[in-house]
Amino acid sequence: MRLISLTLLALRRLANQRALTACLLLGMTVAVAIASAIPAFVSSAQNRVLRRELADRAAGQIRLSGLAANTRLPLTFKFSYLGLGRALLSYDETLDLDAFMTVRIAPRLELPVVRTLRYASTDPWAILPANETWRRYPLDDSQPLGYGSLDFITDLLGHIDLDTGRLPAGFPGAPEVTDDGEIEVMVGRAFSTKTGIQAGDMISLTRKDTVRVAVDLKTTREVQREYNILARVTAIWAPKNRNDAYWIIRPEVLEQDLTLSPEMMSRRISKIVERQFSLMIWSYELDDKALTVENVAGVVDRANALSVEAFEKNEQLTLNQFEMISALRNYLKRSQELILLMTLFCAPIFAVVLSFVVLVAGMVVRQQEGELAILRSRGASPLDIFYMYAAQGALLALIAVLIGVPLSFGVASLLASAITFLQFSPQPEWVTSLPPVSLRLAVAAAILGAAATLVPALSAARRTILGFGAERARSAGRPLWQRAWLDVLLLIPCAYATWQLRQAGSLVVFGTDVSQADPFKDPIRYLLPILTLTAAGLLASRFVPRLFGLLAALVSRIQPLTPIFLALRDLARSPKDYAGALLLLIFTLGIAAYGASLARTLDQHLIDTIYLDNGGDLRLIEVGISNKPDRQPGIPGQAAADDTEPEYLIFEPPEGHLEIEGIKRYARAARIPVRARNAGNRRNEDKSMLLAIDREEFARIAARGLRDDYSYAPMGEIVNRLATRPDALLVERRFFAENGLTIGGKFVLDIGDFRAAGPVTYTVADAFDVFPIVAGSEADYETGNFFVANAAYTFERMGKELPYDIVAETDPAANVEKMVQDAQELGFIVINAYDSRSKILSEQQRPERQGLFGALTAGFLFMTALTVLGFAIYALLSFRRRAIELGVLRALGLSEGQTSIYVIGIQGALTLVGALVGTTLGVALSYIYVPAMQATGKLIAPVPPFLTRMAWDNVALIYFALAAALGFVIAASLGFLRRLRAFEAIKLGAV
Amino acid sequence: MSIAVETRAIERAYGSVRALRGVTLSVPEGMWLGVKGRSGSGKTTLLNCIGGIDRPTAGTVACFGRDIVGMSDLELTRWRRTEVGFVFQAFALMPTLSAYENVELPMRIAGARSRRGRAMECLDLVGLTKWADHRPPEMSGGQQQRVAIARALANRPKLLLADEPTGELDTTTSKDILALLRRIVTAEGITLLMSSHDPLALSYVDTVVEMRDGEIVSGLPLGPLTAGG
Known part of the structure; x- marks a missing residue:
């Protein structure tokens, strides 16, 4: 009875305090929606990676096999027995294998089987004419017409057409197989065309086997046995659709064989030769729609297990490791990388969602502290209050789940539609199902939200009205974590881990496979930026009241600023009141600024990498025509043995490239193998590379690929050093230092083919660390050195032009294929073209990348939303609490007016300081941790390194959102203020 | 003797509830007038209308010859800063400010330049100099009410309005507070209007009027009363 009355009281409180209930419900619903949406989004991203992997592999397989592009390759487990030589099977043995497959393998496939196919064929038979009818063809009697296996495949009739004749005996609709009737077969159209065999013809099949027979009790010897079969060809068949997924053996191969019914095989052929089956295939086509992110690992594991079991049954029985299974394995590897990245970026979102729920719940309960104190004073026990809040929380949690979970479909769909940071595809990717973990997290978030009200409520329930007053007196006291110095304690391990990270240079330890990096094994390492932000945010918030106090002291003597002074002093004196909102602001601004900058850095790094590799918008790999027309184009300098004139290449005048529509400017860039001479003028045997360029145009074209951190000075200046003299040479800084070179010093490179290498003397003009084309991300940094020189001088000294690439600046709208075609029509021999824009687009469309950017977008949007929402709730509740004071x-x-300024001052100062502190920490995190996010397991430094780019425009978005929220809060506060009657507020009770 | 407060037929209605029904009252300067009556009789509303934190629906209120009903909100606010001091039943002190800062607050709002001396003088008057740096929740109810009185006196108002100033205090503390108010009225010549239903409190006042259902039902509402009488 008491419980019922308490429940009713709880419900009445919810109904009466509509604003507080709405705030708490809103907070819990948002938390549930986000918590539920993130796993759904991660699953969706993984699913896209899976589908893309399968599609890519299928496309590759289709290309290799020459199938039509629209062919569907199903997910199939194909077991085959390949018995060559002495491993031929008897018919009984095929039955045994068949039973094994049916009993042991087929029922244990991980996914539903949509089609099972069996194929069996014998060793080839020689096919000879059986009667005079063959004389109509001019064939040599001594040679067979061909060789063909006797085979059968299940479910054939639905996939072939008969050109002529009728089905062989044993097939549906054909005569039954008898023990003494003719053996009937059919052949494919291609075989018929090749040999002239027609329906109705008799053929003679012959095969010779070597068998070992016993001569006496001790000795054996090999004898040859010859088998002959007379068979009638009853039909000529052709496949209905050569690209049908049915063909587990290409129809072109089957058409060369003699196909008969399984019954004919068992009753007639199997009795003629004891061991003759050389190939059997069992194909299980799985329902690939049932393949999900969750069961991929199971499918691969099952494939491995069944493969082992089949091998144990018979060593010749294997599961073909074809493309689809391989694709699944590759997917699992890539999926691990994706999970690593997703975990990195989604974990903080959960942390913020969690703190948001706790914050809102805390704020709501704080509003009710006075009421709780009265309840306690009127005889309610702490248990009663606990029960009331538990009942309220359970009801709100239920409503939050009911609203939040359906809402999460929309949120997850929005994230899944992100193509890059904060950019969404116009064709949304709808998420239609939630993984089980989504629901678990949704319920957990709701329970957490409900539980979050219990702790402060219980704490408040310990106090009567007098205790409440005393507690208010301590509102200026520091929060628990400050008193316990938790912020400093947390900062110490973070600082140490950061130091370690800076030493290592990368998140992934050298020598380890990135895909094997498990964030769960070393969470501190992966969550280091967030932990550092937490510690630094807590530490910073310790000083914020002091800052407000300082500012209050500064304005205290300025009379017109009295309301501002009052606001600042209030903030300086009551840090407990706004600690939650301030921390939320700091954390979310910090994480959002960091996440946005990480996204910007990744985006720009992709562009940098591709432009570093290509040098410009387009790089055409061209070759010249040999002066010896009978030889293939190639590297010149190879002296012909029978000719005293050396070979060289003739190039079309490069100016012709400007005639190609879409090319704005071009430069030659010759990649020339060289060997550098060391200080003693001895040739260094390390292979090196000289990039000979048209300096002026190259500098313009490669501007996007010339980052200023590629050398000690801006790269534009470095490249311009080539203009100081024709023989100017740019050298790698490492090489420059190791060899004690000096600017202006002479340096010799042996150029070209080394049997007839030409030494060319250069003058060292400057040094670089990274240079487009030669020192791009794909360059092998561990061998060789790179040099850059003027193409004109180099070619002049060599006495001939060497093969060069054309690096071009192109119109963004230009079609690359058309440009290549135009180049070829102009006489240029283009053997390859690298289009930077296409490559960037292709990379941006990779599902992993989209998944990562979706996660970053999620982080950014959620944090912004939660910050704005949390702040708005705080501000409005805070205003309600201050009503008496006002x-x-x-x-x-x-x-x-002054009261309005006071209210605006409190909210504005808090927002401004929180946003500034958060942004500052976000910027610091970006510069400290973003370079280390370049996960690599290689010993060498990644090229180009991550160059932190601050996404100020995105950060500005948060500021706008906050400003809008602040505007809303202020407008609401002022509206409330206008209606505020001082005497009514004062009558409400104690301040 | 000049009139400190004069109301003419003031009415105040909150929707259909008529809190004041044509109250007419004249209070000479330097008088301590007690307003008694049951809860809901209109005592607080009358004080609020006289203090300018509520506006009558009808009638006039003149304080020291100035009609405050016709003032704009800003004029009324400025008038309140210097002319009137409030003492509330629940003290209404700012919890984050010390006793000294609470007393200094109205002077700061009014733009007074030398505040410290006056604030300490007021605290000394109420006997709380030693408690200047303490915050309200660290003080007893009586001490808090003394701070509230000191705050009310800070801007040297000519009129003090006290709404049930001993409502939350025990008898001993109430006596202390009432004695203090008596001293202030006598020493400073301040006019004090105090609402209360406590006979002890009303025993300290110069004269008493009784209110019932928004009307003055006894006392001397029309003729000028003699201070100290």
Whole structure:
């Protein structure tokens, strides 16, 4: 009875305190929606990676096999027995294998089987004419017409057409197989065309086997046995659709064989030769729609297990490791990388969602502290209050789940539609199902939200009205974590881990496979930026009240600023009141600024990498025509043995490239193998590379690929050093230092083919660390050195032009294929073309990348939304709490305008300081941790390194959102203020 | 003797509830007038209308010859800063400010330049100099009410309005507070209007009027009363 009355009271409180209930419900619903959406989004991203992997592999297989592009390759487990030589099977043995497959393998496939196919064929028979009818063809009697296996495949009739004749005996609709009737077969159209065999013809099949027979009890010897079969060809068949997924053996192969019914095989052929079956295939086509992210690992594991079991049954029985299974394995590897990245970026979102729920719940309960104290004073026990809040929380949690979970479909769909950071595909990717973990997290978030109200409620329930007053007196006291110095304690391991990270240079330890990196094994390492932000945010918030106090002291003597002074002093004196909102602001601004900058850095790094590799918008790999027309184009300098004139290449004048529509400017860039001479003028045997360029145009074209951190000075200046003299040479800084070179010093490179290498003397003009084309991300940094020189000088000294690439700046709208075609029509021999824009687009469309950017977008949007929402709730509740205080101030003579400034001052100062501290920490995190996010397991530094780019425009978005929220809050507060009657507020009770 | 407060047929209605029904009252300067009556009789509303934190629906209120009903909100606010001091039943002190800062607050709002001396003088008057740096929740109810009185006196108002100032205090503390108010009225010549239903409190006042259902039902509402009488 008591419980019922408490429940009713709880419900009445919810109904009466509509604003607080709405705030708490909103907070819990948002938390549930986000918690539920993130796993759904991650699953969707993984699913896209899976589908893309399968599609790519299928496309590759289709290309290799020459199938039509629209062919569907199903997910199939194909077991085959390949018995060559002495491993031929008897018919009984095929039955045994068949039973094994049926009993042991087929029922244990991980996914539903949509089609099972069996194929069996014998060793080839020689096919000879059986009667005079063959004389109509001019064939040599001594040679067979061909060789063909006797075979059968299940479910054939639905996939072939008969050109002529009728089906062989044993097939549906054909005569039955008898023990003494003719053996009937059919052949494919291609075989018929090749040999002239027609329906109705008799053929003679012959095969010779070597068998070992016993001569006496001790000795054996090999004898040859010859088998002959007379068979009638009853039909000529052709496949209905050569690209049908049915063909587990290409129809072109089957057409060369003699196909008969399984019954004919068992009753007639199997009795003629004891061991003759050389190939059997069992194909299980699986329902690939049932393949999900969750069961991929199971499918691969099952494939491995069944493969082992089949091998144990018979060593010749294997599961073909074909493309689809291989694709699944590759997917699992890539999926691990994706999970690593997703975990990195989604974990903080959960952390913020969690703190958001706790914050909102805390704020709501804080509003009710006075009421709780009265309840306690009127005889309610702490248990009663606990029960009331538990009942309220359970009801709100239920509503939050009911609203939040359906909402999460929309949220997950939005994230899944992200193509890059904060950019969404116009064709949304709808998420239509939630993984089980989504629901678990949704319920957990709701329970957490409900539980979050219990702790402060219980704490408040310990106090009567007098205790409540005393507690208010301590509101200026520091929060627990500050008193316990938790912020400093947390910062110490973070600082140490950061130091370690800076030493290592990368998140992934050298020598380890990135895909094997498990964030769960070393969470501190992966969550280091977030932990550092947490510690630094807590530490910073310790000083914020002091900052407000300082500012209050500064404005205290300026009379017109009295409301501002009052606001600042209030903030300086009551840090507990706004600690939650301030921390939320700091954390979310910090994480959002960091996440946005990471996304910007990744985006720009992709562009940098591709432009570093290609040098410009387009790089055409061209070759010249040999002066010896009978030889293939190639590297010149190879002296012909029978000719004293050396070979060289003739190039079309490069100016012709400007005639190609879409090319704005071009430069030659010759990649020339060289060997550098060391200090003693001895040739260094390390292979090196000289890039000979048209300096002026190259500098313009490669501007996007010339980052200023590629050398000690801006790269534009470095490249311009080539203009100081024709023989100017740019050298790698490492090489420059190791060899004690000096600017202006001479340096010799042996160029070209080394049997007839030409030494060319250069003058060292400057040094670089990274240079487009030669020192791009794909360059092998561990061998060789790179040099850059003027193409004109180099070619002049060599006495001939060497093969060069054309690096071009192109119109963004230009079609690359058309440009290549135009180049070829102009006489240029283009053997390859690298289009930077296409490559960037292709990379941006990779599902992993989209998944990562979706996660970053999720982080950014959620944090912004939660910050704005949390702040708005805080501000409005805070205003409600201050109503009495405002009434007193109005009674004491603060005008309505001054009171408004006071309210705006409190909210504005808090927002501004929180946003500034958060952004500052976000910027610091970006510069400290983003370079280390370049996960690599290689010993060498990644090229080009991550160059942190601050996404100020995105950060500005948060500021706009906050400003909008602040505007809303202020407008609401002022509206409330206008209606505020000082005498009513004062009558409400104690301040 | 000049009139400190004069109301003419003031009415105040909150929707259909008529809190004041044509109250007419004249209070000479330097008088301590007690307003008694049951809860809901209109005592607080009358004080609020006289203090300018509520506006009558009808009638006039003149304080020291100035009609405050016709003032704009800003004029009324400025008038309140210097002319009137409030003492509330629940003290209404700012919890984050010390006793000294609470007393200094109205002077700061009014733009007074030398505040410290006056604030300490007021605290000394109420006997709380040693408690200047303490915050309200660290003080007893009586001490808090003394701070509230000191705050009300800070801008040297000519009129003090006290709404049930001993409502939350025990008898001993109430006596202390009432004695203090008596001293202030006598020493400073301040006019004090105090609402209360406590006979002890009303025993300290110069004269008493009784209110019932928004009307003055006894006392001397029309003629000028003699201070100290």
